[in-house]
Amino acid sequence: MSFFPLPISAADAFGAAAFAGSCLWPLMKKRRALLAGQAVTNLMFITHYVLLGAHTAAALCALVVVQALAALPEGRSRWQTGLFAATMPAIAAIACLTWAGLPSALSSLGITFSTLARWQSDTMRMRWLLLTAGLFWVTHNTLVMSPFAMASDGIAAAANILRLISERRAARAAALAPDGAIANGNAVPAAAKATLAAA
Numbered sequence: 482m483s484f485f486p487l488p489i490s491a492a493d494a495f496g497a498a499a500f501a502g503s504c505l506w507p508l509m510k511k512r513r514a515l516l517a518g519q520a521v522t523n524l525m526f527i528t529h530y531v532l533l534g535a536h537t538a539a540a541l542c543a544l545v546v547v548q549a550l551a552a553l554p555e556g557r558s559r560w561q562t563g564l565f566a567a568t569m570p571a572i573a574a575i576a577c578l579t580w581a582g583l584p585s586a587l588s589s590l591g592i593t594f595s596t597l598a599r600w601q602s603d604t605m606r607m608r609w610l611l612l613t614a615g616l617f618w619v620t621h622n623t624l625v626m627s628p629f630a631m632a633s634d635g636i637a638a639a640a641n642i643l644r645l646i647s648e649r650r651a652a653r654a655a656a657l658a659p660d661g662a663i664a665n666g667n668a669v670p671a672a673a674k675a676t677l678a679a680a
Contacts, residue, residue, distance in 0.1 A: 492532035496629030499525035503633035507611075507640030512604050513553055519599070520549035526630070535625045537579040538588040544568045544575070545592060545599075552599045565600060572596070584624045591617035605648055608641045615641075 489497075499522055506518025523542040530539035551564045576589040591614045598610030615638045622630035 490532070492529055493629070495525050495529040495532065496627060499523075499529055500629045500633045500636070504636045504640070507637045507644065510644075512602070512607065513555075515604070515607065516549040516553050516599060520546045522633075523549070529627070529629065530625075533625055533627060535581075535584065535588075535621075535627070537576060537581060537585040538621065538625070540575045540579060541572065541588050541592045544571055545595065548596055548599045565596075568596060569593075584621050587617045587621035587624070591615070591621060605645060608645050612638055612641055 502518065502522030502525060506515060506522055509515045509518055523545040527539050527542045527546075530536070530542060548565055548568050551561050554561065572589055572592055576585050579585060594610050594614035594617065598607045598614060601607040601610065615634050619631060619634040619638075622634060
């Protein structure tokens with residue numbers, strides 16, 4: 482019996498690297514950091530999917546990189562809008578050229594929702610759309626038998642859900658106590674304090 486570990490394929494190596502990236506990028510707080518993390522992670526997934534023979538997913542991941550880089554600047558210049566808009570018909574073209582049945586359909590739907598997510602200026606809307614995209618991707622990755630991609634989907638979804646909960650709590654706290662006046666239920670309002678002082 483051999484005591485040496487099983488050999489790791491190139492597909493596994495790139496899948497593991499992509500998985501590591503997927504664990505990190507959803508934890509980013511800023512919109513631009515989220516986009517940059519997605520771009521780097523998808524560079525790893527491109528090679529992973531090519532080695533698995535999932536060519537539709539690989540080509541769509543290349544579009545994700547283009548979209549993420551185009552959406553990085555806060556402004557919306559004409560070239561950004563044009564480049565980003567051009568990726569939408571490119572999704573359909575890639576799906577047709579690399580059609581492999583249900584996996585191609587699922588990956589195309591996944592990137593459609595993630596495309597909408599990347600063009601959002603609001604981080605919470607971005608996360609909700611990414612969660613929707615993840616439902617299609619996890620089904621695709623199950624069909625092409627990529628455990629790294631499936632694990633990546635799960636980690637990304639969990640991290641996005643945790644961030645949504647955290648951001649919602651922070652927004653609720655800010656709405657209840659915009660200047661700290663309502664933070665303490667026993668605190669005396671400023672107007673009441675002034676009245677007491679004048680009495």
